Amino acid sequence: MRPTVNDIAREAGVSLATVDRVLNARPGVREKTIRAVNDAIVKLGYVRDLTAANLARSRNYRMAVVLPDTESQFVQTLADALTDAGSIAAAARMDLRLHRFPAEDPHALAALLTSLPGRGYSGVALMAPETPILRDAIRALRAKGLPVVALVSDLPNTGRDHFIGTDNRAAGRTAGVLMGRFLGPAPAQVLVLGQSLLARDMIERRRGFDEVMLRDFPQLDVLPSLETHGSGQTLRQVVAERLTNAPGVRGIYAMGDGHRALTQVIDDMGLSGKLVVICHELTPHVRQALEGGEITAVITQNLGHLARSTLRVLRAKADNLPLDAGQEQIRIEIVLRENLPPIPDSAAFSAAEPADTAA
Amino acid sequence: MRPTVNDIAREAGVSLATVDRVLNARPGVREKTIRAVNDAIVKLGYVRDLTAANLARSRNYRMAVVLPDTESQFVQTLADALTDAGSIAAAARMDLRLHRFPAEDPHALAALLTSLPGRGYSGVALMAPETPILRDAIRALRAKGLPVVALVSDLPNTGRDHFIGTDNRAAGRTAGVLMGRFLGPAPAQVLVLGQSLLARDMIERRRGFDEVMLRDFPQLDVLPSLETHGSGQTLRQVVAERLTNAPGVRGIYAMGDGHRALTQVIDDMGLSGKLVVICHELTPHVRQALEGGEITAVITQNLGHLARSTLRVLRAKADNLPLDAGQEQIRIEIVLRENLPPIPDSAAFSAAEPADTAA
DNA sequence: GCATTTTTGAGGTACGTCCCTCATTTTGCG
DNA sequence: CGCAAAATGAGGGACGTACCTCAAAAATGC
Known part of the structure; x- marks a missing residue:
C-alpha cells in the first residue's frame, strides 16, 4: 500500500494537521518540525495522490x-x-x-x-x-x-x-538545409514567399533560412521575400510571374500561408515534382500536395x-x-511523403465497455 | 457548476443507485431506464469526474x-x-x-x-x-x-x-529518400549496416530503404547489408575494409546500433562531413556525432x-x-544538426512553491 | 390475483486530501 | 515566573464517485 498523509504523521510523530500544514506550505510550523515531516516523507517515499488532491480542492x-x-x-x-x-x-x-x-x-x-x-x-x-x-x-x-x-x-x-x-529561427534553418541539400551542388535560384500576419515568425524563419544558405550553400541565390498578404490571388500572380521570368528558380520556400494557391500555380505550370518546394505546417492541403508531389518537404509542429x-x-x-x-x-518536425503520419482514425477506439458515453 | 451524478438522477427521475448502475454498466436495469439516464447525461452534458472516480476505485x-x-x-x-x-x-x-x-x-x-x-x-x-x-x-x-x-x-x-x-518500414523509406536526395543525381554506392538482435526491425527498415532506392534513385548502388552483431570491433573492421576497397561509397545507412564505433571509423579515415551518413535513434552519442558532422541525419522516435x-x-x-x-x-522524426532539439534542462522547473518535495 | 422475479430506491461507507475550527501545549520574552 | 504568542493536536465536513446491502416497488408469469 502506498503511504498516505496518516502514515507520514505517524512516522514523523506529529499530527495530521501538522503534516497538512507542511505539505501545503501553510504558516505556523517550526523549522524543526518541517524537517521532521519532510524526512518522514522521504523515508516512506510518500507521493501526494493527485487524484485525491484535485478532488478535495474541487478546483x-x-x-x-x-x-x-x-x-x-x-x-x-x-x-x-x-x-x-x-x-x-x-x-x-x-x-x-x-x-x-x-x-x-x-x-x-x-x-x-x-x-x-x-x-x-x-x-x-x-x-x-x-x-x-x-x-x-x-x-x-x-x-x-x-x-x-x-x-x-x-x-x-x-x-x-x-x-x-517551435523555435522559428531553427525551423528556418532546417528549411534551409533541406533546400540546400535537396537542390544539390549546381547553382540555382530560390524563391521565398511570406505574408505578414505573424510578422515575427516570418522574420525569424527568414533569418534562419538565410543563415544556413549563406554559410553552407553559396551556389544558391536566394531572392528577396515576396509578400503575399494572405491573398491567394496575389500569390498566384506573383509566383507565376517570377517563375516565367526567372528560369533559374529551382526551389521555393513558402514561409507563410497560402499553400492552396501555391499548389495550383505549380500544377498549372506543369512544375509538380520539378521544383524543391518547402513550406511550413502540415495542414490537410499541404498533406495532399505532399502526396501529389507539388510540395517536397514540410517543416511542421504537431498540433x-x-x-x-x-x-x-x-x-x-x-x-x-x-x-x-x-x-x-x-519539436520541429520534418515531413516528407515517406514519413507522412497516417491520419489518426478518430473513431479508433479500442474499448469494449458498453456504457462509455460518460467515461 | 458541473453536473454530478446527483443531477443526473434528479433529471432522469431515478435514484442515485440506478444512475450508478447505468454508468458502470451493472446489470439489473431496464432498457427504458437506461435510455432515460443516458438522455439526462446528454442533456446535462455530464462528464464523469475521473479524479473522483479513480479515487473511489482506489485502483x-x-x-x-x-x-x-x-x-x-x-x-x-x-x-x-x-x-x-x-x-x-x-x-x-x-x-x-x-x-x-x-x-x-x-x-x-x-x-x-x-x-x-x-x-x-x-x-x-x-x-x-x-x-x-x-x-x-x-x-x-x-x-x-x-x-x-x-x-x-x-x-x-x-x-x-x-x-x-514507429512503422519501421516507413522509417526505412524515410532514410532512403534522405539518402537519395542528399547524395544527388551522380552515381554512388551506399553501405548498409545492421545487426541482428531485433531482427524484425532491421528487415523492415531494409525493405523500406530498398523500396525507395530502387524506385526513385536508380543511380545509387546499395550494397548488401553488413552484419555487425552488435560488436563495435567487427563494425570498425568491416566498415574500414569496405571504405578502403570500394571508393565509390558515398553514403552509409546504419540501421542498427554501434554508432560510437561508426563515428570513430569515419573520423579515423578523415571522412567526417564527406559522406552522407544516416542512422536511427537519437542517443547521446548520435547527437554528438550529428553536431560533429560525422552523421548527417537521424531517423528517430521521441523516447x-x-x-x-x-x-x-x-x-x-x-x-x-x-x-x-x-x-x-x-512519429518518425528526422533530425538534422539544424533541428536538433535542445536537451531539456531537467531542473527547469518554473514553480515557486516552497514545499514541493511531494508535489 | 398471487407468487416470483426483476427492477428500483434509500442509505451508508470508503477513497486520500484539503481546509476549517477550537482547544491545548509549547515556546519565547520580559 | 508569568503571560502572550506561536505551534501543534483533535476532529470533522467536503469533494464526486464506487460499491455494498437491504428493503420496497414494479413487472412478469401462471
Missing part, C-alpha cells in the same frame, strides 16, 4: 484560448486540435473556451483580454502578433493573477509565463501535441506547479 | 516493463525515459517496475513473464524479439487478463493489445513521448478505456 480550470479569426487552414486546424484536447480534458475539470478576435484589430483583442478576468477564467493561451497595446493587456492580466501563455508565435517582451511552439501541451501548461501555471520540460517541448 | 496500477539487458545506449535511454515517466505518473497511482532479461535467452524471458501475474501486476510492456516461446507466454498473460503492449519492435502474431513505436505513451496505454488497457489515437502515435 475548476476555466481557460481561455484566444486565436485570430483568420480563416486559414492552420488556425482552423489548431482550433480543432484545441477543441479536441479540451473535450478530453473536461474529465479532469478543464473547461476550455475558444475566443476569436479580428486579426488586424489589436484594440479588439485588448478589449477581449480585458474582459476575461471577470468571467471566471484562470488562464489564457494566446496567439497574436505583439503590439504595445497587447503588451499592456497581458501585463494587466498577469497582475490579476491570470497566467498567460503564448501560442505558436512567441511574445517575449510581454512577460508571458510560457511559450508553446495535437501543441494543444495538449497548452492545457497541461495552463493547468500547471494555474496551480503554480512545475512543468515536465521534455514533454512540453514542441 | 493501483502496477505495471511491468520488460527490456533486454543489452547495454546499448538506446535501451539505456529508453529505460531512463520510462523511469522518469514512471516517477511522475506515481502521483496518479502508477507503479512502474523495470525488468531486464538476458537478451539472447527467450526461455529466461518467458519465465520472467510467467512470474508476473502472481506479483500484483495489471499490465506488461515488452521489448523483445518475437519467438514461439514468447508467443505462448504472451497468450498466457492475456488469458490471465493482463494487457500486453509491444514496445519499439512490434509483436504482431502474439495477440499483443497494442504496439507503441520521452514513447515512455509516456506506454504508461497511458497500459493504464487505458487496464481500465478497458479508449485511447486517443493521435496522442499515442509515435
Whole structure:
C-alpha cells in the first residue's frame, strides 16, 4: 500500500494537521518540525495522490484560448486540435473556451483580454502578433493573477509565463538545409514567399533560412521575400510571374500561408515534382500536395501535441506547479511523403465497455 | 457548476443507485431506464469526474516493463525515459517496475513473464524479439487478463493489445529518400549496416530503404547489408575494409546500433562531413556525432513521448478505456544538426512553491 | 390475483486530501 | 515566573464517485 498523509504523521510523530500544514506550505510550523515531516516523507517515499488532491480542492480550470479569426487552414486546424484536447480534458475539470478576435484589430483583442478576468477564467493561451497595446493587456492580466501563455508565435517582451511552439529561427534553418541539400551542388535560384500576419515568425524563419544558405550553400541565390498578404490571388500572380521570368528558380520556400494557391500555380505550370518546394505546417492541403508531389518537404509542429501541451501548461501555471520540460517541448518536425503520419482514425477506439458515453 | 451524478438522477427521475448502475454498466436495469439516464447525461452534458472516480476505485496500477539487458545506449535511454515517466505518473497511482532479461535467452524471458501475474501486476510492456516461446507466454498473460503492449519492435502474431513505436518500414523509406536526395543525381554506392538482435526491425527498415532506392534513385548502388552483431570491433573492421576497397561509397545507412564505433571509423579515415551518413535513434552519442558532422541525419522516435505513451496505454488497457489515437502515435522524426532539439534542462522547473518535495 | 422475479430506491461507507475550527501545549520574552 | 504568542493536536465536513446491502416497488408469469 502506498503511504498516505496518516502514515507520514505517524512516522514523523506529529499530527495530521501538522503534516497538512507542511505539505501545503501553510504558516505556523517550526523549522524543526518541517524537517521532521519532510524526512518522514522521504523515508516512506510518500507521493501526494493527485487524484485525491484535485478532488478535495474541487478546483475548476476555466481557460481561455484566444486565436485570430483568420480563416486559414492552420488556425482552423489548431482550433480543432484545441477543441479536441479540451473535450478530453473536461474529465479532469478543464473547461476550455475558444475566443476569436479580428486579426488586424489589436484594440479588439485588448478589449477581449480585458474582459476575461471577470468571467471566471484562470488562464489564457494566446496567439497574436505583439503590439504595445497587447503588451499592456497581458501585463494587466498577469497582475490579476491570470497566467498567460503564448501560442505558436512567441511574445517575449510581454512577460508571458510560457511559450508553446517551435523555435522559428531553427525551423528556418532546417528549411534551409533541406533546400540546400535537396537542390544539390549546381547553382540555382530560390524563391521565398511570406505574408505578414505573424510578422515575427516570418522574420525569424527568414533569418534562419538565410543563415544556413549563406554559410553552407553559396551556389544558391536566394531572392528577396515576396509578400503575399494572405491573398491567394496575389500569390498566384506573383509566383507565376517570377517563375516565367526567372528560369533559374529551382526551389521555393513558402514561409507563410497560402499553400492552396501555391499548389495550383505549380500544377498549372506543369512544375509538380520539378521544383524543391518547402513550406511550413502540415495542414490537410499541404498533406495532399505532399502526396501529389507539388510540395517536397514540410517543416511542421504537431498540433495535437501543441494543444495538449497548452492545457497541461495552463493547468500547471494555474496551480503554480512545475512543468515536465521534455514533454512540453514542441519539436520541429520534418515531413516528407515517406514519413507522412497516417491520419489518426478518430473513431479508433479500442474499448469494449458498453456504457462509455460518460467515461 | 458541473453536473454530478446527483443531477443526473434528479433529471432522469431515478435514484442515485440506478444512475450508478447505468454508468458502470451493472446489470439489473431496464432498457427504458437506461435510455432515460443516458438522455439526462446528454442533456446535462455530464462528464464523469475521473479524479473522483479513480479515487473511489482506489485502483493501483502496477505495471511491468520488460527490456533486454543489452547495454546499448538506446535501451539505456529508453529505460531512463520510462523511469522518469514512471516517477511522475506515481502521483496518479502508477507503479512502474523495470525488468531486464538476458537478451539472447527467450526461455529466461518467458519465465520472467510467467512470474508476473502472481506479483500484483495489471499490465506488461515488452521489448523483445518475437519467438514461439514468447508467443505462448504472451497468450498466457492475456488469458490471465493482463494487457500486453509491444514496445519499439512490434509483436504482431502474439495477440499483443497494442504496439507503441514507429512503422519501421516507413522509417526505412524515410532514410532512403534522405539518402537519395542528399547524395544527388551522380552515381554512388551506399553501405548498409545492421545487426541482428531485433531482427524484425532491421528487415523492415531494409525493405523500406530498398523500396525507395530502387524506385526513385536508380543511380545509387546499395550494397548488401553488413552484419555487425552488435560488436563495435567487427563494425570498425568491416566498415574500414569496405571504405578502403570500394571508393565509390558515398553514403552509409546504419540501421542498427554501434554508432560510437561508426563515428570513430569515419573520423579515423578523415571522412567526417564527406559522406552522407544516416542512422536511427537519437542517443547521446548520435547527437554528438550529428553536431560533429560525422552523421548527417537521424531517423528517430521521441523516447520521452514513447515512455509516456506506454504508461497511458497500459493504464487505458487496464481500465478497458479508449485511447486517443493521435496522442499515442509515435512519429518518425528526422533530425538534422539544424533541428536538433535542445536537451531539456531537467531542473527547469518554473514553480515557486516552497514545499514541493511531494508535489 | 398471487407468487416470483426483476427492477428500483434509500442509505451508508470508503477513497486520500484539503481546509476549517477550537482547544491545548509549547515556546519565547520580559 | 508569568503571560502572550506561536505551534501543534483533535476532529470533522467536503469533494464526486464506487460499491455494498437491504428493503420496497414494479413487472412478469401462471
